[in-house]
Amino acid sequence: MDMLRIDDLHRRFGEKEVLKGLNLSVPENSIFGFIGRNGAGKTTTMKTVLGLLRPDRGEITVAGEKVEFGQTATNRFIGYLPDVPEFYSFMNPQEYLYFCGEITGMDKKEIRSRTDELLELVGLQYEKHRVKGFSRGMKQRLGIAQALLNRPKLLICDEPTSALDPMGRKEILDILMQVREQTTVLFSTHILSDVERICTDIALLNDGKVAVQGKLSDIKTMYRSDEFLLETETEADLVAIQNAFPFVEKIGRTQLTFRERKHTQFDVLNFVTNHRIRLSKLDRVEPSLEDLFMEVVDK
Amino acid sequence: MKSLFAFMKKEILEQIRTGKIILLGLLFVLFGIMNPAIAKLTPWILESVADTMESSGMVITSVTITAMDSWTQFFKNIPIGLIAFVLIESSILTKEYSSGTLILSLTKGLERFKVVVTKATVLTVLWTICYWMCFGITYGYTAYFWDNSIAQNLIFSIVCWWVFGVMVVALMVVFSTLAKSNTGVLCGTGGVVFASYMLGMLPKCSKYMPSYLTDGNSLIYGLTDAEKYMPSLIIAAGLSVICLVISIPIFNKRHL
Ligand SMILES: Nc1ncnc2c1ncn2[C@@H]1O[C@H](COP(=O)(O)OP(=O)(O)OP(=O)(O)O)[C@@H](O)[C@H]1O
Ligand SMILES: [Mg+2]
Numbered sequence: 121m122d123m124l125r126i127d128d129l130h131r132r133f134g135e136k137e138v139l140k141g142l143n144l145s146v147p148e149n150s151i152f153g154f155i156g157r158n159g160a161g162k163t164t165t166m167k168t169v170l171g172l173l174r175p176d177r178g179e180i181t182v183a184g185e186k187v188e189f190g191q192t193a194t195n196r197f198i199g200y201l202p203d204v205p206e207f208y209s210f211m212n213p214q215e216y217l218y219f220c221g222e223i224t225g226m227d228k229k230e231i232r233s234r235t236d237e238l239l240e241l242v243g244l245q246y247e248k249h250r251v252k253g254f255s256r257g258m259k260q261r262l263g264i265a266q267a268l269l270n271r272p273k274l275l276i277c278d279e280p281t282s283a284l285d286p287m288g289r290k291e292i293l294d295i296l297m298q299v300r301e302q303t304t305v306l307f308s309t310h311i312l313s314d315v316e317r318i319c320t321d322i323a324l325l326n327d328g329k330v331a332v333q334g335k336l337s338d339i340k341t342m343y344r345s346d347e348f349l350l351e352t353e354t355e356a357d358l359v360a361i362q363n364a365f366p367f368v369e370k371i372g373r374t375q376l377t378f379r380e381r382k383h384t385q386f387d388v389l390n391f392v393t394n395h396r397i398r399l400s401k402l403d404r405v406e407p408s409l410e411d412l413f414m415e416v417v418d419k
Numbered sequence: 420m421k422s423l424f425a426f427m428k429k430e431i432l433e434q435i436r437t438g439k440i441i442l443l444g445l446l447f448v449l450f451g452i453m454n455p456a457i458a459k460l461t462p463w464i465l466e467s468v469a470d471t472m473e474s475s476g477m478v479i480t481s482v483t484i485t486a487m488d489s490w491t492q493f494f495k496n497i498p499i500g501l502i503a504f505v506l507i508e509s510s511i512l513t514k515e516y517s518s519g520t521l522i523l524s525l526t527k528g529l530e531r532f533k534v535v536v537t538k539a540t541v542l543t544v545l546w547t548i549c550y551w552m553c554f555g556i557t558y559g560y561t562a563y564f565w566d567n568s569i570a571q572n573l574i575f576s577i578v579c580w581w582v583f584g585v586m587v588v589a590l591m592v593v594f595s596t597l598a599k600s601n602t603g604v605l606c607g608t609g610g611v612v613f614a615s616y617m618l619g620m621l622p623k624c625s626k627y628m629p630s631y632l633t634d635g636n637s638l639i640y641g642l643t644d645a646e647k648y649m650p651s652l653i654i655a656a657g658l659s660v661i662c663l664v665i666s667i668p669i670f671n672k673r674h675l
Pocket of ligand 1: 134157163
């Protein structure tokens with residue numbers, strides 16, 4: 121079943137059409153990477169899912185229920201971490217999670233145990249200071265804790281890692297990995313290495329629409345790169361190949377790459393065999409998300 | 420219900436921890452003491468400047484101070500108290516938009532009307548406590564030094580001013596649901612009050628304007644009948660209710 125379904129979502133701000141018929145389906149228990157460059161409309165999409173923005177057109181369902189703008193009952197399924205989470209700065213983390221539990225209608229005993237559990241998960245269990253002096257990283261962690269408080273079926277995180285240093289990023293990603301058993305995670309980002317690290321599924325947002333979406337592994341095979349890496353034993357051999365094939369690219373003393381669409385691997389290997397060149401390596405280059413992203417965006 | 424109380428508890432905690440309650444408390448206690456104190460000190464002040472005045476040709480005859488002077492001070496100072504109250508509390512809702520704190524509460528399932536109800540309740544209760552505390556202090560000192568019974572319609576005039584304050588609070592709430600920042604709230608609230616004063620200058624509509632309620636002096640000196648205050652009292656009360664009622668659907672439609 122799809123945890124979240126978006127059908128033909130349109131949204132404009134004034135003259136600017138930000139979403140032009142976006143379709144998205146997030147399968148249950150996936151870690152779903154929602155990728156798009158700055159201003160692509162990631163935050164807009166998420167806010168619409170949360171009923172904070174009214175869509176111009178389109179339908180959204182969360183756990184099979186339709187999302188309504190304003191009074192949004194489907195939010196009971198969702199935990200949300202905004203791009204810049206802000207909490208009541210006069211409270212400390214315990215008090216804040218308590219407050220969150222109370223407005224969600226959890227009972228006292230559960231709030232207490234869940235608060236302790238989550239503060240430990242995000243590493244804030246000894247933090248007794250008020251939120252006022254918190255760093256971005258600490259706020260991000262408290263943000264994850266509050267989002268997970270009422271055991272949401274869907275956790276929506278808006279760029280949870282973009283403001284963090286590498287250590288902080290790794291910690292947040294680890295937390296997302298850990299909660300995967302309990303919930304579906306949808307997170308937006310433009311940091312592709314984060315996506316490669318933890319995502320099972322991705323969607324690429326470009327020009328107001330989802331350009332590609334699916335299992336990360338499927339997409340990688342589908343967009344299999346036509347690039348090969350070739351390594352010779354001597355530099356002279358490399359130069360010989362270079363002279364015969366104008367479109368190869370030298371990337372090291374004995375290394376070059378070429379693309380199938382320019383020179384087929386058979387032509388190159390033919391040349392190698394005919395000239396009795398010894399190879400130390402011939403490799404198909406794994407496509408990176410970067411390439412994929414560029415390819416989709418360039419189209 | 421539980422979530423309403425939780426949000427209200429948070430609101431009160433905020434008022435306490437950000438020091439707003441203390442500030443307002445001090446301010447209104449100070450005003451409460453100042454009203455009789457200024458009245459009490461008037462002869463003494465006049466005496467001390469009498470010499471200089473005399474040399475410039477003015478002769479000051481001794482003045483008798485009564486409870487009326489204390490209450491005149493009250494009606495002179497309470498507008499400043501209300502303005503301070505509005506300035507201190509004007510960002511009560513708009514700050515939650517700009518910081519984004521409200522988004523987390525709402526996405527946790529807090530119904531929107533509860534936000535409006537909480538903010539309106541807290542503001543009204545705060546205003547009521549501050550105002551009547553200020554009144555109580557002035558009343559106590561005035562009774563101690565002079566005789567309150569010479570002021571006519573005293574309680575009625577005080578109630579009128581309180582209703583005016585409640586209306587201002589209701590305006591603050593409705594403009595908070597419309598505006599983006601507290602500047603909008605201040606302009607809206609100030610604008611309506613200003614318009615009411617301006618229209619009040621036209622003899623034809625003066626007695627229908629809520630600002631009519633702020634003329635407590637005419638009441639305590641017995642210059643105007645209490646009856647005459649009824650239209651403006653009803654209009655102010657009606658306007659308050661309308662403001663509070665429409666702020667709920669306005670807030671429900673708001674994009675955050
Ligand atoms: N309230 C608004 N009023 C007008 N324009 C808006 C509003 N919110 C968003 N936009 C516009 O919509 C576009 C998409 O914004 P959005 O915040 O959804 O992008 P994003 O993908 O989240 O970007 P980022 O990676 O920077 O967070 C932007 O061009 C922005 O200018
Ligand atoms: Mg964004």
